[in-house]
Amino acid sequence: MIDQNNNHHDNSGHDDERWMSRALSLAAKAGEINEVPVGAVVVLNGEIVGEGWNQPISACDPTAHAEVMALRDAAQRIGNYRLVDATLYVTIEPCTMCAGALVHARVARVVYGACEPKAGSVVSNARVFDQQEMNHHVEVRGRVMETEATELMRTFFKRRRAEKKAVRVSESR
Numbered sequence: 001m002i003d004q005n006n007n008h009h010d011n012s013g014h015d016d017e018r019w020m021s022r023a024l025s026l027a028a029k030a031g032e033i034n035e036v037p038v039g040a041v042v043v044l045n046g047e048i049v050g051e052g053w054n055q056p057i058s059a060c061d062p063t064a065h066a067e068v069m070a071l072r073d074a075a076q077r078i079g080n081y082r083l084v085d086a087t088l089y090v091t092i093e094p095c096t097m098c099a100g101a102l103v104h105a106r107v108a109r110v111v112y113g114a115c116e117p118k119a120g121s122v123v124s125n126a127r128v129f130d131q132q133e134m135n136h137h138v139e140v141r142g143r144v145m146e147t148e149a150t151e152l153m154r155t156f157f158k159r160r161r162a163e164k165k166a167v168r169v170s171e172s173r
C-alpha cells in the first residue's frame with residue numbers, strides 16, 4: 001500500500017530545530033530552579049501556543065512535567081482541550097503519563113530531543129504511541145538536537161552531585 005501520508009515524514013518545513021531551541025531554553029530555566037531540566041513547547045500553525053518546563057518540586061505537583069504544563073498552557077490559550085494539528089516539542093523522551101496526556105490532547109506530532117532509557121515511553125520502554133487501542137495516531141520524530149538536550153541533563157546532574165558532596169563535607173566538619 002502506498003503511504004498517502006508519506007510527505008509527513010519529510011521533516012523539511014517543520015522548523016523542528018527552531019522550536020526545539022525554545023524548548024531547550026525552557027529546560028535551562030527548569031534547571032536554574034533545581035528541577036530536572038526538561039522543557040516543552042506546543043506549536044500550532046507556525047506559532048508557539050503553549051510553553052512549559054518541568055516543575056513538580058516547586059509546584060508540589062507530581063504531574064507538573066514539561067509536556068503537561070505546555071499542554072495546559074496551550075489548551076487554555078486556544079480555548080480547546082483538544083490540540084488537533086499541534087506539534088509538541090520536548091527536550092527529553094516523554095514518560096508514560098505525558099505520552100498518555102499527548103494522546104488525550106490529540107496532538108498530531110511529537111518531536112523529542114534525547115531518549116530517556118529509564119522512564120521514556122515512546123521508544124525506550126513501553127511504546128505508548130504504538131498501542132493499537134490508543135485509537136489516535138501520533139507522528140513521532142526523535143533525537144532532534146539530542147546533543148544539546150543530553151548536555152543540559154549531564155551538566156545538571158553533575159552540578160547536583162557536586163552540591164550534595166559539598167553539603168556532606170560541610171556537615172562533617
Ligand SMILES: [Zn+2]
Nearest residue numbers: 065094095098
Ligand atoms: Zn512526563
